Structure formats: C-alpha cells, structure tokens
Amino acid sequence: MERFKVTKNPRPKIAIYNDKMDDYFIELYEHRNGKYLFTFDYILKTNTWSDHFREWYGDWLFIVWKWNENDGLIKIHEEKIDERGKRVLMILDTSQLNEAFLWFRSVLEYKEKHGCEIYIKSSFNKDLKDISPDIQFVDSYNEDDWYSIYNIGKYDTEHEWNKDKSGMMYNKIITRNGDFCSYRNPIDWHDRSINDVANDILGLSEDYLGQPFIF
Amino acid sequence: MTKIYGFLAGEHDKTISYIENGEIVYAIEEERMNRIKSGDDKRHGFPDLGYKSISEKIKIGLTDVDYITTPIPIFYKEYLEKEYNLNMIKYEHHFCHAASVYYTSNYKNEDKVLVVTHDGEGDFSYGKIYLGEFGELKEISNLPVSLYSSAAAMYGHVTVSLGWKINKDEGKVVGLAGNGKYDEKLYKYFNQIFYNDGLFFYPSNPVGKTKFLTEILKKRGYYDSPEQKADIAFNVQLVVENEMIKFFNNLHSLYPDYTKLCLSGGLFANVKLNQKINELNWVDEVYVVPPMGDNGLSIGSALLKSHELGERGIKRFNDVFLGLSYTDSEIEESSKKYNFTKEPYVVNRVAEDLHNGKVIGFFKGRFEHGPRALGARSILVRPTDRETHEKLNSRLKRDDVMPFAPIVMSEHANTVFFAQKSLYTAEFMTMCYTTRPEWINKIPAVIHHVDHSSRPQIVFKERNIHFHNILNEYYQLSNIPVLLNTSFNGHGEPIINTPENAFEHLKKGTVDLLVMENYVFKNKE
Numbered sequence: 001m002e003r004f005k006v007t008k009n010p011r012p013k014i015a016i017y018n019d020k021m022d023d024y025f026i027e028l029y030e031h032r033n034g035k036y037l038f039t040f041d042y043i044l045k046t047n048t049w050s051d052h053f054r055e056w057y058g059d060w061l062f063i064v065w066k067w068n069e070n071d072g073l074i075k076i077h078e079e080k081i082d083e084r085g086k087r088v089l090m091i092l093d094t095s096q097l098n099e100a101f102l103w104f105r106s107v108l109e110y111k112e113k114h115g116c117e118i119y120i121k122s123s124f125n126k127d128l129k130d131i132s133p134d135i136q137f138v139d140s141y142n143e144d145d146w147y148s149i150y151n152i153g154k155y156d157t158e159h160e161w162n163k164d165k166s167g168m169m170y171n172k173i174i175t176r177n178g179d180f181c182s183y184r185n186p187i188d189w190h191d192r193s194i195n196d197v198a199n200d201i202l203g204l205s206e207d208y209l210g211q212p213f214i215f
Numbered sequence: 216m217t218k219i220y221g222f223l224a225g226e227h228d229k230t231i232s233y234i235e236n237g238e239i240v241y242a243i244e245e246e247r248m249n250r251i252k253s254g255d256d257k258r259h260g261f262p263d264l265g266y267k268s269i270s271e272k273i274k275i276g277l278t279d280v281d282y283i284t285t286p287i288p289i290f291y292k293e294y295l296e297k298e299y300n301l302n303m304i305k306y307e308h309h310f311c312h313a314a315s316v317y318y319t320s321n322y323k324n325e326d327k328v329l330v331v332t333h334d335g336e337g338d339f340s341y342g343k344i345y346l347g348e349f350g351e352l353k354e355i356s357n358l359p360v361s362l363y364s365s366a367a368a369m370y371g372h373v374t375v376s377l378g379w380k381i382n383k384d385e386g387k388v389v390g391l392a393g394n395g396k397y398d399e400k401l402y403k404y405f406n407q408i409f410y411n412d413g414l415f416f417y418p419s420n421p422v423g424k425t426k427f428l429t430e431i432l433k434k435r436g437y438y439d440s441p442e443q444k445a446d447i448a449f450n451v452q453l454v455v456e457n458e459m460i461k462f463f464n465n466l467h468s469l470y471p472d473y474t475k476l477c478l479s480g481g482l483f484a485n486v487k488l489n490q491k492i493n494e495l496n497w498v499d500e501v502y503v504v505p506p507m508g509d510n511g512l513s514i515g516s517a518l519l520k521s522h523e524l525g526e527r528g529i530k531r532f533n534d535v536f537l538g539l540s541y542t543d544s545e546i547e548e549s550s551k552k553y554n555f556t557k558e559p560y561v562v563n564r565v566a567e568d569l570h571n572g573k574v575i576g577f578f579k580g581r582f583e584h585g586p587r588a589l590g591a592r593s594i595l596v597r598p599t600d601r602e603t604h605e606k607l608n609s610r611l612k613r614d615d616v617m618p619f620a621p622i623v624m625s626e627h628a629n630t631v632f633f634a635q636k637s638l639y640t641a642e643f644m645t646m647c648y649t650t651r652p653e654w655i656n657k658i659p660a661v662i663h664h665v666d667h668s669s670r671p672q673i674v675f676k677e678r679n680i681h682f683h684n685i686l687n688e689y690y691q692l693s694n695i696p697v698l699l700n701t702s703f704n705g706h707g708e709p710i711i712n713t714p715e716n717a718f719e720h721l722k723k724g725t726v727d728l729l730v731m732e733n734y735v736f737k738n739k740e
Contacts, residue, residue: 023427023431025423025427029419037359037361038360039361043430065427067428073404073427
C-alpha cells in the first residue's frame with residue numbers, strides 16, 4: 001500500500017513510499033480565483049520524490065494517478081498542502097527594518113488565516129520579538145525540519161534555463177518584465193508596494209490574477 | 216492604401232504575410248525558404264528569409280508599412296520591438312485563427328457562422344468558439360489550458376509515442392488509423408484523457424496524461440507490433456471524432472440557426488475528423504482555412520487589423536498561390552547546371568506520359584501557402600495503380616501512411632465522390648469524402664483501401680486553369696477525371712520552392728519529367 005509525504009519546504013514536494021515498485025503520475029494544481037489550475041506534472045517511481053520550483057503560497061493540491069489494465073488511469077490519492085497546526089518557517093529576506101516590520105504584519109495575518117505554528121528567521125529577530133509573543137524565532141534552519149517554508153523578499157534572478165542563447169526569455173514563462181524571479185515572486189515586485197510583496201507570496205493579496213503558467 | 220505585415224515568429228510554423236488594402240498579397244512559411252521542416256526547426260526567431268524575399272519583391276520594408284501585426288506572446292513582441300525598433304500590434308492567438316478562416320470564407324455577410332478553433336495551445340488556450348455574423352466575430356467560449364483538455368494536444372503526443380514528430384506527422388496517425396480496429400480498452404484509455412461535456416473538454420492536462428499513458432502502454436507491450444500501433448491510432452482517432460461530434464452537436468443545440476462552420480487550428484488538419492463534421496445532417500457547409508495550423512496566424516493577425524480599418528470583410532480565396540514565382544530567365548540560369556533536355560510544354564503530350572505511368576513534377580507560378588501542394592509544386596501520377604503508393608514512397612524516400620490524394624475536375628467531383636457540400640474547402644484539400652462504389656477499383660491509388668475515403672482537391676477551371684487542363688487531357692485519354700497529386704518534396708524536406716529544388720529531384724530520378732512553367736525538362740538519355 002502506498003504512503004505519501006507532502007511538504008512545502010520551500011517548494012511543493014511529494015514523496016511516495018511503497019514496498020512494491022510501480023509508476024505514478026503526479027499532478028500539481030494551484031488554487032486561484034476559485035479554481036484549481038493545472039500547474040505541473042511528474043512521473044515518479046516508488047520511493048522517490050519530486051518538487052516544483054514555485055515557492056509561493058498556492059493552496060497547492062497534489063493528485064496521484066496510477067494505471068491498471070482494467071480501469072486505465074485511476075486517481076489513488078489527493079492531498080493539499082495543509083498547514084493547520086504544522087510548523088511553518090517564514091524567512092524575511094531583507095536588510096531593511098521597515099520591510100521586515102511590514103512583512104511581519106503579513107505573517108501574523110497568515111498565521112491567523114491558516115492556524116499554523118509560525119517561526120521566523122530574519123536579520124531583525126530581536127526587534128520583532130516584542131511585537132507578538134506567539135511567534136518563535138530561529139537563527140538557522142534545516143529544510144527537512146519544516147512542513148512549510150516561505151522566502152519573503154524582492155527577488156531579481158531569473159533561471160538561466162529559461163532563456164535561449166541570445167538571452168531571450170521564452171519557454172512560456174510569463175513575466176511582466178523578465179528581470180524578477182518568477183518562481184519566488186508571483187507578481188513582479190517592482191510594480192508592488194512593500195506590503196504587497198509579502199501578501200503576494202503568502203496568497204493574501206487579491207491581485208494575483210496573472211495568467212496560469214504552462215509546461 | 217494601408218500596408219500591413221503580419222508575422223509569426225519564435226515557434227513552429229514561422230510565417231510572414233503582406234496585406235495591402237485588405238488583399239492578401241504574400242504569405243510565406245519560413246520552412247519553404249530555409250528548407251527545414253517547421254517541426255524540425257528548433258531556431259526561435261523571425262521569418263527572416265521570407266521577409267527578405269517579400270520586401271525585395273515589393274520594395275517595402277517593415278519600417279515602410281502602416282502596421283505590423285502578430286499573434287506572438289507579449290514579452291516576445293516587446294523583445295522584438297526593442298530589437299528592431301518597431302511598433303507591433305499583438306492579437307490573441309485563437310482570434311487570429313478565427314480571423315484567418317472567417318475572413319477568407321465564402322459565406323455571405325449575413326450568414327450565421329460558427330467559428331471554432333482548436334489546437335495544441337496558444338495564448339494559454341486550447342481553443343475558442345466565436346459567432347460570426349455581419350463580418351464580426353464574437354467570442355462565446357474559451358478553453359484555458361490549465362482547466363481543460365485538447366484533442367490536438369493528446370493527438371500530438373500519441374504521434375510522438377508512435378515514433379513520429381509532433382506538429383509535423385499527425386497526418387500519419389490519421390492514415391495509420393485506417394488500418395487499425397476498435398479495441399474497447401484502448402478506446403477507454405484515450406477517452407479518459409479527452410471527453411466532451413457541453414462546450415468543454417475534460418480532464419485537465421492532456422499532455423502529461425497522454426505521455427504517462429503511452430509510456431505505460433509501451434511498457435506493457437501495446438506498441439510491439441505494427442498492428443497494435445495501428446490499433447492505437449484507430450482508437451485515438453475514434454475518440455477524437457466521437458467527442459468532437461458530441462461537441463458540435465451540443466453547440467448546435469445552443470445555436471440552431473448557425474449551420475455554417477469555419478474551422479481553424481491544427482486539429483482541423485485532421486481531414487477524417489473534418490469529414491465526420493461535414494457529414495452531420497444539420498451542417499450546411501464546412502470551411503477549413505488552407506493554412507489551418509499556426510502558419511495561418513500571420514494572415515489572421517493582419518486581416519484583423521485590416522478589418523478594423525474597414526478594408527476587409529469576408530472574401531474568399533481564389534487560390535492560395537501566395538508565395539514566390541520565378542522568371543523564365545531565372546529558370547534558364549538555374550537549369551544550366553544540369554544535363555537536361557528542354558522542350559515546350561504541350562499539355563496533351565504530358566497527359567499521355569501520365570497515362571503511360573510516368574511520374575511528373577509540376578512547377579507553375581507562385582508556390583502555395585499552407586501545408587498542401589495544390590498545383591504549383593506538385594507531383595502528378597495516374598491514379599489507377601494500387602502499387603503507386605509503394606512506388607512513390609520509395610522514390611520520395613517517404614514513409615507516408617496516409618493514402619495519396621487525388622485532384623478531380625469540378626464537373627466530375629460529385630460523380631466520383633459523395634461530394635455534395637463543402638466544395639469550397641475541398642479546393643484546398645482539407646476535406647475527406649467517401650468514394651462512390653463504381654469508382655473504387657478505377658482509382659485505387661488515391662483512396663483508402665479500407666474505408667474508401669479520399670481527400671480530393673476539387674479543381675475549377677476558372678481558378679486553376681493549368682491543373683484543370685491537364686486533368687481534362689488525361690480524362691480524354693483515360694475517361695478518368697482524376698489524377699494523383701502529392702506534394703513535391705522528398706523525405707523530411709519542406710515542399711520545394713525554387714527551380715533548383717525541382718531540378719535536383721529530376722536529376723535524382725524522383726520524377727520522370729518536370730513541367731516547369733512553359734517547358735518540360737527531362738534527363739538526357
């Protein structure tokens with residue numbers, strides 16, 4: 001019988017365990033505007049894992065399929081990234097105190113909304129500690145210790161593999177101006193207020209209506 | 216007088232077109248120029264060679280026109296605008312497909328037309344539905360890729376699983392399907408990846424699911440023999456036909472007054488599917504635009520601008536000879552490199568050669584726009600021999616599974632085939648018909664040996680005089696108003712463009728003689 005482990009540290013990730021070797025077809029869906037949008041798929045074998053490079057909150061849903069001769073493709077498992085009561089690490093990736101404060105407010109809203117156990121890593125842990133006693137702080141971390149991790153920041157680097165030899169962006173990645181990191185910021189942060197940078201990553205803004213990505 | 220360049224760049228089917236005052240003057244696929252089949256061309260870029268040829272002919276460059284239109288994604292458009300310091304207008308992918316078919320149809324302005332587009336993806340959509348009326352297109356439905364399924368996407372990846380290339384060899388699967396048989400399990404497997412409900416298709420992610428399914432089926436031995444592969448093709452084709460027919464019937468129940476269809480997008484290169492749609496009782500006429508794939512997007516985008524300006528309404532194609540032609544002196548110059556005899560083209564003499572079983576290259580005027588050879592760069596053979604399929608495949612070094620297609624004189628189209636409607640689209644070889652029983656044994660080279668379907672090009676004298684003349688002369692000799700017409704190209708090669716391309720085939724013996732403009736060339740004995 002299969003067992004599944006789903007995490008988001010920092011990317012949506014699924015691992016499949018079984019005593020018997022088999023092939024699985026995994027689909028990842030992102031919840032947006034009331035609908036689950038197909039985002040990515042993988043073919044996995046027993047006792048392997050895979051993740052998707054997008055790091056923001058997407059209310060991610062994994063669907064696992066198997067094939068058998070009589071039924072064809074059958075859905076054997078569905079699991080969302082569900083953070084309620086789980087350990088979630090928020091990394092406030094900034095050297096600006098004002099940004100850290102504003103993003104901290106978004107983190108509190110996120111905790112309220114999802115009922116998770118929040119930990120923060122930032123350069124301003126000492127300054128933030130007094131604001132909310134419910135939040136715990138860490139100075140270092142190991143990805144595997146967390147159910148979820150979010151990097152909150154204004155990221156500039158694009159994947160090199162997303163460009164052709166001339167530096168031209170292609171490969172169906174939609175970016176408003178190809179100089180922001182579209183796997184960390186769902187909306188180009190250059191166009192956003194400081195508050196919204198965190199809200200976009202944490203799925204708290206209403207503006208994330210961009211086109212779905214396709215592969 | 217408004218001048219517009221339309222282009223498609225950065226993907227398969229790169230094309231450039233030029234429209235002046237609402238008239239399509241040029242439309243050239245880059246593969247004709249760079250001699251790399253679109254499906255094999257991995258270079259992302261502008262259709263440079265096509266543009267160079269057109270701009271040299273008309274002495275009008277990109278900076279001289281009033282508008283440049285394109286369906287390419289916004290970020291790529293912005294990149295090209297910066298690169299070339301030009302302003303471009305972007306139109307949505309499926310809107311361009313819809314315009315390419317609606318504004319070149321033969322419908323009346325007041326006709327109520329259903330315009331359906333469907334392909335493997337464009338601008339995040341698998342297809343759209345428009346109502347066409349009084350020259351306007353109104354979008355009524357959309358299939359975003361993240362939510363729905365696509366017949367073309369599934370079909371493309373089944374093509375890959377059979378060892379062929381996506382965006383290139385889907386027609387081979389259609390041909391192979393004719394040799395297969397129904398298999399309940401296979402049908403069910405593919406139906407799980409593509410099924411209709413209302414105006415939509417489900418489930419999401421047909422590409423990933425098809426890849427997974429075909430990989431599994433290969434592992435389990437479902438692809439081991441040629442017969443099994445034919446069964447795969449048969450069942451995927453049947454699923455597509457059945458589900459698309461359900462869809463069209465659903466569409467009809469919502470819009471019962473709309474009985475004329477315009478179809479565009481790669482899916483409608485599937486002539487067997489087009490036949491099924493055409494056979495629906497409620498359908499009065501089907502028109503599939505000759506460049507039905509993404510190669511039609513450049514004219515679609517330019518037509519949209521032209522329509523906005525009030526310069527273009529619905530206007531049928533007289534022909535799709537929208538490519539380049541060559542002068543007698545260019546031909547003469549090119550022929551000097553070869554050891555050929557040259558004599559004037561006398562149509563009844565060439566008809567006699569055809570009657571005697573010769574394979575004839577036919578090179579006349581400007582080359583065609585779209586995937587079909589329609590008489591400008593064609594190979595003609597008599598249709599009477601079953602073994603012609605093998606003979607031609609061997610000469611052309613092709614592995615075509617699809618039967619070769621016929622050309623038929625318009626006066627006899629309905630005598631030879633059950634060709635009672637959608638005759639306009641059949642001028643461009645985008646429709647299949649069933650052959651009438653009395654003709655099956657007379658023209659075995661151009662009909663499917665199992666279902667007796669055929670994909671004729673109906674040739675009207677007033678629009679394709681050269682082709683009609685040779686058909687007529689052959690008819691006088693044989694009492695058969697039909698010839699075999701296949702595209703003039705070898706394996707893996709785009710349809711020929713230049714006299715030199717044609718001469719090379721004559722030299723290699725692909726064709727026995729070559730009709731080029733007003734001359735006939737032969738290898739010296």
